[in-house]
Structure formats: C-alpha cells, structure tokens
Amino acid sequence: MKKLLLLMLAGFTAQAQDAKMNAFVTRLMGQMTVDEKIGQLNLVTPGGFTATGATVSQNVEANIKAGKVGGLFGIYDPKLVRKPQEMAVNDSRLHIPLLFGLDVIHGHKTSFPIPLAISCSWDLSRIEQSARIAATEATADGLNWVFSPMVDIARDPRWGRISESSGEDPYLGSLIAKAMIRGYQGSNLSVPNTVLACVKHFALYGAAEAGRDYNTVDMSRIKMYEYYLPPYKAAVEAGVGSVMSSFNEVDAVPATANRWLLTDLLRKQWGFKGLLVTDYTAINEMIAHGLGDLKQVSALALKAGTDMDMVGEGFLTTLKQSLKEGKITQAEIDQACRRVLEAKYKLGLFDDPYRYLDESRPAREILTPQNRAFARELAVRTHVLLKNSHQTLPLKKSGSIALVGPLANDRKNMLGTWNIAGDWKQAVTVLEGIQHVAGNVTVKYAKGANFTSDTLLIRRLNAQNGLVDVDPRPTQVLIDEAVQAAQQSDVVVAVIGEAQEMSGEAASRSDIGIPENQQELLRALKKTGKPLILVVMSGRPLTLGWENEHADAILQTWFGGTESGHAIADVLFGNYNPSGKLTATFPRNVGQIPIYYNHKNTGRPYQGVLLDKFKSRYLDVPNDPLFPFGYGLSYTTFTYSPVTLSKTRPKGNDQVEATVTVTNSGSVAGEETVQLYITDPVASVTRSVKDLKGFQKVFLQPGESRKVTFTVTPEQLKFYHSDLSYDWEPGEFQVHIGTNSAEVKSAGMNWGR
Ligand code: BGC
Numbered sequence: 001m002k003k004l005l006l007l008m009l010a011g012f013t014a015q016a017q018d019a020k021m022n023a024f025v026t027r028l029m030g031q032m033t034v035d036e037k038i039g040q041l042n043l044v045t046p047g048g049f050t051a052t053g054a055t056v057s058q059n060v061e062a063n064i065k066a067g068k069v070g071g072l073f074g075i076y077d078p079k080l081v082r083k084p085q086e087m088a089v090n091d092s093r094l095h096i097p098l099l100f101g102l103d104v105i106h107g108h109k110t111s112f113p114i115p116l117a118i119s120c121s122w123d124l125s126r127i128e129q130s131a132r133i134a135a136t137e138a139t140a141d142g143l144n145w146v147f148s149p150m151v152d153i154a155r156d157p158r159w160g161r162i163s164e165s166s167g168e169d170p171y172l173g174s175l176i177a178k179a180m181i182r183g184y185q186g187s188n189l190s191v192p193n194t195v196l197a198c199v200k201h202f203a204l205y206g207a208a209e210a211g212r213d214y215n216t217v218d219m220s221r222i223k224m225y226e227y228y229l230p231p232y233k234a235a236v237e238a239g240v241g242s243v244m245s246s247f248n249e250v251d252a253v254p255a256t257a258n259r260w261l262l263t264d265l266l267r268k269q270w271g272f273k274g275l276l277v278t279d280y281t282a283i284n285e286m287i288a289h290g291l292g293d294l295k296q297v298s299a300l301a302l303k304a305g306t307d308m309d310m311v312g313e314g315f316l317t318t319l320k321q322s323l324k325e326g327k328i329t330q331a332e333i334d335q336a337c338r339r340v341l342e343a344k345y346k347l348g349l350f351d352d353p354y355r356y357l358d359e360s361r362p363a364r365e366i367l368t369p370q371n372r373a374f375a376r377e378l379a380v381r382t383h384v385l386l387k388n389s390h391q392t393l394p395l396k397k398s399g400s401i402a403l404v405g406p407l408a409n410d411r412k413n414m415l416g417t418w419n420i421a422g423d424w425k426q427a428v429t430v431l432e433g434i435q436h437v438a439g440n441v442t443v444k445y446a447k448g449a450n451f452t453s454d455t456l457l458i459r460r461l462n463a464q465n466g467l468v469d470v471d472p473r474p475t476q477v478l479i480d481e482a483v484q485a486a487q488q489s490d491v492v493v494a495v496i497g498e499a500q501e502m503s504g505e506a507a508s509r510s511d512i513g514i515p516e517n518q519q520e521l522l523r524a525l526k527k528t529g530k531p532l533i534l535v536v537m538s539g540r541p542l543t544l545g546w547e548n549e550h551a552d553a554i555l556q557t558w559f560g561g562t563e564s565g566h567a568i569a570d571v572l573f574g575n576y577n578p579s580g581k582l583t584a585t586f587p588r589n590v591g592q593i594p595i596y597y598n599h600k601n602t603g604r605p606y607q608g609v610l611l612d613k614f615k616s617r618y619l620d621v622p623n624d625p626l627f628p629f630g631y632g633l634s635y636t637t638f639t640y641s642p643v644t645l646s647k648t649r650p651k652g653n654d655q656v657e658a659t660v661t662v663t664n665s666g667s668v669a670g671e672e673t674v675q676l677y678i679t680d681p682v683a684s685v686t687r688s689v690k691d692l693k694g695f696q697k698v699f700l701q702p703g704e705s706r707k708v709t710f711t712v713t714p715e716q717l718k719f720y721h722s723d724l725s726y727d728w729e730p731g732e733f734q735v736h737i738g739t740n741s742a743e744v745k746s747a748g749m750n751w752g753r
Contacts, residue, residue: 029338038319038337039068041319042063042068042069043099053281055311056311061087064091065088069088074420075142076102082142082357099144099343100144102420104134104195109366109421110372110562111562113416113558113560114163114558116583117382118382127180128180130183131148131181132184134146135183139193143195146196149176149181151234153207154584155584158210160213163540169598169692170228170230174234197240198242198243199236199243201247201255202266203228203261204255205217205247211508225724242275244279245277245282256304261304276306278306295314299322379560380567382580384555392531392552392553393574394574402491403430405496405535409430412469416558417505418505432566434565447481448494450478450517452515482521482525487530491531492530492531495535495537496534498539522547522551537560538558538559556580579672586627588621595625597628602616606623630741634670634671641663642745643745645659645749646658648747649751651751659708660737667702679691685719708737728751
C-alpha cells in the first residue's frame with residue numbers, strides 16, 4: 001500500500017515536472033523563428049580536435065552566434081567549452097545554451113577496458129560503476145552528453161566495431177545496456193555529475209554483411225525482434241535520454257530515413273520520448289545510398305522522426321526550402337526542436353548554462369587514484385583465460401621470464417580504440433606492470449616483432465593518430481633477440497595481437513589471425529622448448545588455432561585501458577584469479593563466420609558421424625567454434641552437480657526452481673559465472689538450440705560448495721512468432737546450467753497451460 005502511494009506520488013511529481021517543462025519550451029518556441037528552430041537541430045563538431053568522421057564543421061563561431069547550432073561535440077575541458085557556451089548564451093538572440101557531447105565509450109580520461117572486454121566480466125554492478133565514473137569525469141570536463149552505450153549485437157568478428165559492443169547475446173547485452181544507462185544518467189539528469197546517455201546505433205548496425213563496416217544489412221523481422229532489437233529496447237526501458245540512428249539500411253531504407261524504425265517502433269511501440277540524433281553525416285550519406293539529393297534526404301530524415309543532424313548540415317541548409325515547398329510541415333520542425341530543447345531543459349541548462357563548467361572539478365575528479373584503482377579492479381575481471389595446460393599460470397614471483405612481443409612494452413596501444421579523451425601517456429605498460437607486481441622476477445625484454453610487416457597497413461593505422469611505432473631492424477634480428485631472451489629465461493610471456501586501431505570503426509579485417517610476422521616469432525619461441533604463455537590483446541575474437549595447439553597458456557586481455565599493464569601482471573602472477581567469460585564466439589577460421597551459440601538446429605543437424613554425407617557441416621573444419629560463448633577458465637576448477645528442478649510438470653504462471661551445486665574442486669579461491677540456458681525443442685517457429693536466460697556469480701574457497709538456484713518463469717519462455725506476437729507455447733523445455741554455452745548439465749520439464 002505504502003509502495004503504491006509512493007509510486008503514485010512519483011507519478012504526480014513527474015507529471016507536474018513535465019507540465020512545467022512543456023510550458024517553458026512552448027513559451028520559448030513561441031519566440032523562435034523558423035531559422036532558429038532549425039538551428040537547434042544542428043549538431044556540429046569544430047576542427048582542431050579528434051575528428052571521428054571524414055569532415056568537420058565550418059563557421060562554427062558565426063553559426064553559434066546566429067542561433068544556428070543546437071549542440072557541439074568533440075571538445076572537452078571546462079575552459080574550452082565555456083567559450084562556445086558563452087557565445088550561445090550571450091550572443092545568440094534567444095540565449096539558448098548548447099549541448100556538449102563526446103564519445104565517452106569506455107571511460108573518459110581514466111580509460112577502462114574496451115566494451116567487449118567489459119562485457120566479459122558479466123559484472124553488472126562494476127559495469128554500472130564504470131559508467132558512473134565516466135559520467136563524473138566527463139561532466140567535470142564540461143560535457144553533458146555521451147554517445148554511449150553502443151548496444152549493437154555483433155556476431156561477426158570481422159567487423160571492427162565488435163570491440164565497442166557487448167558481444168553476441170541479447171539477454172546479457174540488454175542487462176549491460178541498462179546498467180550503463182543507470183551509471184551515466186543516475187536518477188536526475190540535472191545533477192552536475194550525470195550525463196545524457198545516447199544508445200546507438202539504432203538499429204542492426206552490427207549485422208553489416210561480410211563484417212565490412214557500413215555495409216548493407218538485411219534480415220527478417222523475427223530475427224530482428226528476437227536477437228537484435230532487445231538491447232535497444234532495454235535502453236529505452238531504462239529511460240535513455242537519446243538515441244543515435246545507424247548508418248545502415250533496415251528493410252532497404254537507411255535507418256535515418258526509416259519511419260517504421262524511428263517512429264512506429266521506437267516512439268509508438270516502445271514509448272521513447274527523448275532526442276533522436278543521426279550518426280555522423282548519416283543524412284548526407286543517404287545520397288550515396290540512392291535516396292535523392294540533400295534536400296530530399298534531409299526531408300526524409302525529419303519526416304522519419306530524426307531530431308538532430310550530426311555534422312552534415314542538411315537540415316540547416318535545406319529544411320526551410322522544403323517547408324516552403326510543402327515537403328515537410330511546421331509541426332515536424334517544431335516536434336524535433338521541442339525534443340532538443342527538452343533535453344537541454346532536463347539537463348538543467350536553462351537554469352544554469354555553466355552547470356557543467358566548474359573549472360575546479362577536473363583536478364579533483366579526473367584520473368584520481370580511486371578511479372585508476374577501479375580501472376585496475378575492473379580490468380582484471382575482463383581477462384579470459386583461454387588455455388592453461390599443466391597449470392602454467394599463475395607464474396611464480398621468482399625466477400626469470402622473457403617478455404617479448406609488440407605489445408610487451410608498448411604504451412600507445414594499451415587504451416584500445418575509441419578512447420577520445422584518454423591519454424596513452426597515462427597508461428601502464430605490461431613491462432611496468434610486471435615490475436610493479438613481481439619486483440623479484442628477472443625480466444628480459446625483447447620486442448621480437450613489429451605489429452605487422454605490412455607497410456601499407458601500418459600507414460593506414462597511422463593515418464589518423466600515429467600510434468604504431470616500427471622497429472626498423474630486420475624481422476630475423478628481432479626474432480633472434482627474443483629467442484635469446486627466451487633461452488636465458490625460465491618461461492616466455494609473449495604479448496601479441498592487434499594494434500589498437502586494427503579494430504574499431506572502419507577497421508574490418510577479412511583475416512582475423514595474429515599477423516604473420518608475429519606468428520613467425522611465436523614459432524621460433526616454441527622451438528626453444530620453454531613454456532610459452534601468450535597474452536593476447538585484440539579488439540575482436542581472433543582465430544587462434546595454431547596458438548591454441550602450441551602455447552601452454554593463453555590469456556585474452558583485449559585492450560585494458562589506463563591500468564592495463566597492472567591488471568595483466570595481477571592476473572599473470574595470481575594476485576587475481578581470472579574469471580572472465582567470452583561474450584563473443586571465437587571461430588576456428590574465418591570461413592565459419594557468422595558463428596554464434598544461439599543458432600538454429602537446421603533440418604539436417606550434424607551429429608558427429610564423420611562419414612554422414614547429407615548433413616549441415618563443412619568438409620574442412622568442425623562446426624563448433626574454437627572457444628564457445630560463455631567460455632573462460634580459472635586457476636581453479638569448478639564442478640557442477642546434476643540439475644534438479646522443483647517441478648517437472650509446471651502449469652500456467654508457475655515458477656520452477658532450477659538448482660545445481662557448484663564446487664570449487666581446485667586449490668585456490670575463485671569466481672565462477674554460472675550460466676542458465678533454456679531450449680524450446682518444439683514450437684510453432686524454429687527456435688535456437690539454446691538461449692541464455694540467467695547467470696549468477698559465485699565466489700568459492702577451495703573445497704567450498706554452493707547451491708545456485710535460478711527461478712524459471714513463463715516470461716523466460718516467450719519468443720516472437722511469425723506475426724511478431726510475443727508469447728510462450730506449452731510443451732517440453734530443457735533447462736541447462738553450466739560453465740559455458742557448450743558445457744552444461746541439463747534437465748527436462750513439460751510446461752502446460
Ligand atoms: C560513429 C558514432 C559516433 C559518432 C560521433 C560516428 O562515426 O559511428 O559511433 O558516436 O561518429 O563521433
């Protein structure tokens with residue numbers, strides 16, 4: 001009763017606040033000319049900072065003063081942000097403050113691991129905390145809007161932006177989206193350390209054909225609803241304040257002009273009330289998509305439900321003419337303008353345009369020891385132990401190691417892609433990390449290999465920011481030096497993988513193996529006979545077939561951010577027992593892509609009989625991946641009891657408790673992520689072989705056992721039908737609980753109406 005009253009009270013307060021906002025915005029809009037309204041729809045980025053697209057905005061100052069800019073992105077620091085804000089507030093006719101945005105993707109100046117890495121922690125409270133810290137640092141730096149979280153489901157590791165995603169699973173992806181939004185936005189946007197979040201890229205951007213960035217997307221509605229749309233929907237449910245439309249087409253209409261997507265689905269069905277911004281010049285790009293000239297595509301974007309035009313100035317330069325010609329309506333312009341003003345209102349900018357411009361904050365709140373400590377605490381949880389024969393890891397804090405590889409002592413590539421404000425000079429290298437964590441160990445460092453010997457690739461990687469240093473010595477000389485270091489040491493730790501800009505935007509690869517010259521180094525190291533430990537940094541799953549066969553241990557560390565070197569040393573020397581679990585499948589080779597755990601069964605499933613001909617399989621590679629979704633080892637081992645169900649014939653809205661006992665059967669304490677999957681083997685549409693429906697983390701001392709219980713409800717059995725209705729169907733279900741998507745214990749039940 002009390003709860004209900006409180007809820008009603010909250011509802012009334014929200015309504016009263018909305019009414020106040022509406023009255024304010026209506027009054028303001030009453031004073032605005034058409035040009036000023038269109039001006040609010042213009043989002044610009046000035047030159048001179050990190051450019052995240054091919055063009056930057058011109059005449060920014062003059063346009064701000066003329067009331068032709070609604071927001072700015074790409075600059076930060078309260079001193080720098082103050083200038084344009086003053087121009088807008090003092091010099092434009094109606095004194096409307098600007099929004100200030102930035103791609104704060106995995107931390108602001110304290111850089112956290114890349115999003116794909118963070119997702120491997122499966123640690124929702126720390127994920128939320130990372131967004132909270134990012135919001136605090138970003139607002140201390142003058143920002144009020146972040147272009148995050150990116151929630152695109154990615155099943156194709158060739159796509160470089162898989163690094164920015166939470167991987168392939170819609171359930172986990174949705175929970176992460178919600179956690180991030182809570183972290184960024186808090187419960188009140190006008191508080192000076194919360195920011196407007198922006199969920200992106202709406203929609204389906206991760207399904208680009210052949211993994212080539214910006215490529216065509218084409219998929220059935222049922223696949224969209226079941227697998228690709230849930231994280232965006234979850235973001236809307238979590239109250240995200242803005243949405244960014246994607247570059248790709250959806251149902252043959254680019255997202256930015258897709259009225260079904262932006263209005264019918266997002267606003268009408270899901271109830272999104274916030275601001276919708278395009279991606280970088282996405283309106284202009286619809287000319288190349290083949291939808292018409294700039295005037296035409298700008299009108300299409302507005303009519304579809306777009307509010308703000310990022311960089312392209314199609315709105316600024318053509319909407320007035322389209323209005324005169326009757327191609328768009330005044331109401332459509334007003335609607336978009338209202339949404340921009342509402343975002344500013346919610347951020348408290350009309351009360352105080354300088355709310356986020358406290359120049360004393362950066363020194364106190366950015367890159368603090370606490371933030372760095374948290375970055376380390378998070379980074380250790382993102383590492384995934386892929387292999388560990390004969391307990392090669394953890395290493396002893398004595399003896400000698402040869403530390404080799406292009407990433408062993410590289411500072412410039414530690415943060416990972418999309419660290420716009422991150423300063424690589426603040427990053428800890430692996431060599432430093434080892435020296436700090438295991439001071440008594442003798443470390444012989446040798447670079448051993450450049451990132452690649454492909455000079456064109458190096459030029460491309462360095463075209464934007466020059467982070468790839470090249471050792472000019474011949475390949476063989478580098479290798480010989482590393483081999484010598486190996487021969488003089490007890491073990492070899494090779495820190496290999498991708499340069500950070502080999503993943504991220506416009507960084508698709510058709511070969512996702514370790515570059516050939518690094519493999520050459522590994523082959524030479526293997527021949528020394530010394531235990532070979534690989535630390536792999538990458539922004540995507542790589543094909544690690546040879547490495548898995550020949551290395552003694554493999555630790556996948558992704559790109560770990562500012563504290564990467566410390567975190568890697570913490571895990572290598574056993575200060576932290578690795579607990580990360582993959583959120584994207586590692587294929588055996590590129591030909592298996594797309595490969596993901598929640599696939600369909602087909603009518604001719606391959607059941608392991610080698611000479612069976614007419615089966616869904618390859619002649620040259622198994623169907624299963626190298627490492628499945630959910631996979632990740634620990635320095636200890638966990639054993640699972642069989643699954644018990646509280647009911648095997650539930651009915652209607654019953655709940656079923658599914659329980660296993662998990663035991664730490666090894667000799668060190670460790671954390672396990674216990675995963676729940678459900679299969680619906682008979683339904684009116686084909687279903688996937690299994691879907692993740694829950695997980696729990698348990699920390700167990702050696703020898704300790706814990707009962708882990710999941711509550712299964714009919715809600716978890718629901719799925720989309722051909723007519724897009726969403727419901728469950730009675731019948732048989734299998735409940736699987738296990739350590740990864742492929743190694744599970746199962747029990748069956750029959751759920752009746
Ligand atoms: C990216 C977006 C980003 C925007 C602004 C685009 O190129 O696709 O993710 O938010 O630039 O930097």
